[in-house]
Amino acid sequence: MPLAEAQAVSPQETRKRALVVMRSVSKVFSSGTVALSDMSLTVESGEFVSLLGPSGCGKSTALRIIAGLGDVTSGAIDWPSSRINSKGLPEGDIGFVFQEPTLMPWKNVFDNVHLPLRLRGVSKAAASDRIMDVLTTVGLQDFAKAYPRELSGGMRMRVSIARALVTKPKLLLMDEPFAALDEITRQKLNDDVLRLWKTTGITVIFVTHSVFESAYLSNRIVVMKARPGRVHADVPLTTSLERDAYYRSSEEYRKACETVSHSLIGAINSAGDH
Numbered sequence: 001m002p003l004a005e006a007q008a009v010s011p012q013e014t015r016k017r018a019l020v021v022m023r024s025v026s027k028v029f030s031s032g033t034v035a036l037s038d039m040s041l042t043v044e045s046g047e048f049v050s051l052l053g054p055s056g057c058g059k060s061t062a063l064r065i066i067a068g069l070g071d072v073t074s075g076a077i078d079w080p081s082s083r084i085n086s087k088g089l090p091e092g093d094i095g096f097v098f099q100e101p102t103l104m105p106w107k108n109v110f111d112n113v114h115l116p117l118r119l120r121g122v123s124k125a126a127a128s129d130r131i132m133d134v135l136t137t138v139g140l141q142d143f144a145k146a147y148p149r150e151l152s153g154g155m156r157m158r159v160s161i162a163r164a165l166v167t168k169p170k171l172l173l174m175d176e177p178f179a180a181l182d183e184i185t186r187q188k189l190n191d192d193v194l195r196l197w198k199t200t201g202i203t204v205i206f207v208t209h210s211v212f213e214s215a216y217l218s219n220r221i222v223v224m225k226a227r228p229g230r231v232h233a234d235v236p237l238t239t240s241l242e243r244d245a246y247y248r249s250s251e252e253y254r255k256a257c258e259t260v261s262h263s264l265i266g267a268i269n270s271a272g273d274h
């Protein structure tokens, strides 16, 4: 069965709330590069969606546009269930984690995580409980006074995740956050993010190159094709198994990886088709 046909929508699905909708979004950079063409995507509250695709297919561009870090050339981004500010964004509802942790080296962990609240005028004293809560969530409660140089790469990324969560966003956008980490650290952070997703109910859009990572984390994978970037296939992934070390060695996970991998090959082979 072609992957695109695997998207039967259940009654529960239709009752879910759309959190963010990309409506026929196109993006042409001033260089003339068409990064996205007519990309439509609805992400429901509570989903864990991965954007997967070949290098340069526009994954980061799509994520940045959703975050309001870049504008569209045509089309629109809608937030059907959020209060919108004067910039057209759901204020406080978006947390962004970049590939690099982008921490301030001269500030300790506590102060780095305080930043988004400080920008909103919340003092350290008023933010303290919230900052310590979020550091506990990422397992860094004992490192509040440490400086970035004293932390491992995985711990620095945890600080970056804590900083993204400190405003209690509804939506967490993650742009290849673990690509630079070793495999074991990456797997640990995958488990941390999954735990966070399950316990908080946050919606996640996760950009990755990795078939294995996307198949482990997501309940839906949007495979993109390049030149110009758009959706090639929308692959739902459900499992009755806990996603853990056992799942990584299960037949179900192997099959999920195979399905996603075939879809990615299809996307690469059909690049340029309309």
Ligand SMILES: Nc1ncnc2c1ncn2[C@@H]1O[C@H](COP(=O)(O)OP(=O)(O)OP(=O)(O)O)[C@@H](O)[C@H]1O
Pocket: 029, 030, 031, 033, 034, 035, 053, 054, 055, 056, 057, 058, 059, 060, 061, 062, 209
């Ligand atoms: N600021 C920019 N100005 C001009 N072109 C850009 C800019 N940002 C991205 N592009 C181009 O747009 C296309 C999509 O880039 P984007 O970074 O979104 O892809 P990607 O799928 O995230 O790639 P990768 O997986 O390699 O990070 C690429 O051809 C890229 O060179």
